[in-house]
Amino acid sequence: MSDARLPPPADMSDRAFLAGMAILGGSYVVLIIALLTANMFHTSFKDLKLAFQSEQIQYAIKLSVISCTVTTILALWVAVPLGYLLARTRFPGREVVDTILDIPIVLPPLVIGLSLLILFTTIPGKAFERVTNQHMGELLTYFVLPLVTAALIAFGCTRSTLGRFAGTLFGAPVVALILHVSVGEALAETLQDRLHTRITYAIPSVILAQFAVATAFAVRTMTVTFQQISPRTEQVALTLGCSRSQAFWWVTLPQARRGMLTAATLAWARSLGEFGPILIFSGATRMKTEVLSTSVFLELSIGNLNAAIAVSILMIAVAVAVLVLMRVFGLRGASIV
Amino acid sequence: MLEVVNLGIQQGKFALDGITLRVPTGSYGVLMGRTGCGKTSILEVIAGLRRAHSGEVLLGGRDVTFLPPAHRDVGYVPQDGALFPTMTVAEQLGFALLVRRAPRNEIERRVQELAEWLEITPLLDRRPQGLSGGEAQRVALGRALSFRPRFLLMDEPLSSLDEATHGHLVRLLQQIREKRDVTVLHVTHSSREAGDLADVMLRLEDGRLVEGGR
Numbered sequence: 042m043s044d045a046r047l048p049p050p051a052d053m054s055d056r057a058f059l060a061g062m063a064i065l066g067g068s069y070v071v072l073i074i075a076l077l078t079a080n081m082f083h084t085s086f087k088d089l090k091l092a093f094q095s096e097q098i099q100y101a102i103k104l105s106v107i108s109c110t111v112t113t114i115l116a117l118w119v120a121v122p123l124g125y126l127l128a129r130t131r132f133p134g135r136e137v138v139d140t141i142l143d144i145p146i147v148l149p150p151l152v153i154g155l156s157l158l159i160l161f162t163t164i165p166g167k168a169f170e171r172v173t174n175q176h177m178g179e180l181l182t183y184f185v186l187p188l189v190t191a192a193l194i195a196f197g198c199t200r201s202t203l204g205r206f207a208g209t210l211f212g213a214p215v216v217a218l219i220l221h222v223s224v225g226e227a228l229a230e231t232l233q234d235r236l237h238t239r240i241t242y243a244i245p246s247v248i249l250a251q252f253a254v255a256t257a258f259a260v261r262t263m264t265v266t267f268q269q270i271s272p273r274t275e276q277v278a279l280t281l282g283c284s285r286s287q288a289f290w291w292v293t294l295p296q297a298r299r300g301m302l303t304a305a306t307l308a309w310a311r312s313l314g315e316f317g318p319i320l321i322f323s324g325a326t327r328m329k330t331e332v333l334s335t336s337v338f339l340e341l342s343i344g345n346l347n348a349a350i351a352v353s354i355l356m357i358a359v360a361v362a363v364l365v366l367m368r369v370f371g372l373r374g375a376s377i378v
Numbered sequence: 379m380l381e382v383v384n385l386g387i388q389q390g391k392f393a394l395d396g397i398t399l400r401v402p403t404g405s406y407g408v409l410m411g412r413t414g415c416g417k418t419s420i421l422e423v424i425a426g427l428r429r430a431h432s433g434e435v436l437l438g439g440r441d442v443t444f445l446p447p448a449h450r451d452v453g454y455v456p457q458d459g460a461l462f463p464t465m466t467v468a469e470q471l472g473f474a475l476l477v478r479r480a481p482r483n484e485i486e487r488r489v490q491e492l493a494e495w496l497e498i499t500p501l502l503d504r505r506p507q508g509l510s511g512g513e514a515q516r517v518a519l520g521r522a523l524s525f526r527p528r529f530l531l532m533d534e535p536l537s538s539l540d541e542a543t544h545g546h547l548v549r550l551l552q553q554i555r556e557k558r559d560v561t562v563l564h565v566t567h568s569s570r571e572a573g574d575l576a577d578v579m580l581r582l583e584d585g586r587l588v589e590g591g592r
Contacts (some may be wrong), residue, residue: 273460276425276447276456276460277456277522278462280427280448280450281446281448281473281522282424282474282477282478282525283476291477296462297463370579
């Protein structure tokens with residue numbers, strides 16, 4: 042019987058193992074850096090300045106910023122209730138709804154654009170377009186404006202009677218009534234004149250196309266956010282005298298602030314990057330439905346490589362800024378893409 | 379009187395059946411049993427946070443089986459305290475009164491009163507993240523009692539505390555017991571706590587309730 046101790050196992054393999062992992066993974070990091078630097082080296086400050094002085098590109102920047110922001114607000118309006126319902130309630134067909142909400146993430150963006158176009162050739166789609174084209178003023182004055190006003194009052198004065206009334210079902214209709222007996226008609230006419238619009242091939246289509254995709258990501262984020270919030274705090278709020286909606290407003294939603302910020306950032310970034318659906322549903326009309334991603338395509342298609350790269354660099358800068366912002370707010374841990 | 383008649387609760391793998399218990403008005407009831415045997419579920423049903431599939435809950439002679447938690451006049455201290463992460467201690471203590479639309483000076487008065495009794499006055503402006511276990515449990519207790527409910531449900535309120543804090547909290551609970559203006563059901567797995575506090579001792583074993591008196 043030999044009690045001789047065996048020599049310890051060789052440890053050279055550890056370093057080789059880590060080196061191998063680094064080379065495999067590192068090649069992707071190198072690819073990303075190479076893509077970015079290639080762009081930088083192909084252009085100069087002069088080219089960039091020239092590109093940004095173009096009227097079309099300035100319009101595209103404006104439209105991009107405005108449409109992305111509007112899309113983000115709309116996406117949050119949908120994602121917060123949906124995320125809450127999916128995380129907190131069990132309703133029949135929940136799994137089906139969950140799967141449906143994943144479709145825009147998985148579907149090719151071009152297909153979404155085409156589907157939107159087709160939707161607006163159907164009867165309900167055409168009816169909707171008729172409203173925005175011919176009844177926009179009334180829609181805004183008696184529907185949208187009252188809702189927004191009531192919501193703002195409810196948020197701004199949560200503890201006063203006025204705020205509480207505004208938050209009920211009667212808040213918005215009362216505002217609508219007040220408008221009706223005062224400046225309603227004149228307001229509706231002005232708004233109709235200024236804001237009536239078609240949907241397809243016009244600015245609203247850009248927002249709708251971005252919304253169709255960005256919301257799916259926002260809903261995913263909000264669902265995870267609400268799942269991570271312990272339902273215990275809500276339950277305690279119920280025992281302390283809250284209804285479910287009060288518990289939601291006072292206890293759950295404040296805890297969801299970070300998640301909402303993440304969802305908003307994701308939605309905004311995704312909207313900026315949307316190209317396919319916008320191309321099909323809104324067209325690529327300069328000075329009308331052109332956003333930054335469309336600009337790259339248009340500049341490229343007329344052979345203006347420098348301008349295309351200039352816009353690309355702008356979008357890269359925005360993307361990096363968004364990432365830095367998410368890290369600064371410590372949001373990365375709470376988000377899934 | 380806190381009363382539960384023939385309660386049947388189904389949750390995942392386990393089921394409780396025919397649970398009947400009574401805690402006389404103003405008494406301190408302690409429910410014991412091994413961890414995971416359903417004590418928390420019973421509390422949740424009494425508080426209205428969970429539906430039982432059979433049986434009734436009667437609080438003060440009133441059948442509250444189908445009433446929402448807000449209308450049951452029950453204070454609830456869950457196992458981990460579950461303080462509201464975005465509110466200060468003062469806001470948490472005043473929350474129940476705020477929801478009931480009490481005037482501001484009354485809320486402030488009640489918050490001061492609770493803070494003094496619980497000895498947490500220096501903590502009033504702090505957020506829950508900076509509180510120790512014992513401090514958090516006291517805030518949770520104060521929050522549950524802030525609106526002077528007639529019933530108090532506590533789920534293992536002393537389980538994660540060190541000796542000194544444990545003693546302090548037991549003294550607070552004994553004060554509640556002596557005042558006799560709340561009917562308490564205190565869930566625990568420690569028989570020592572039961573000995574220190576209980577007027578009525580109840581034990582949950584193998585899905586059935588076994589009573590022991592004092």
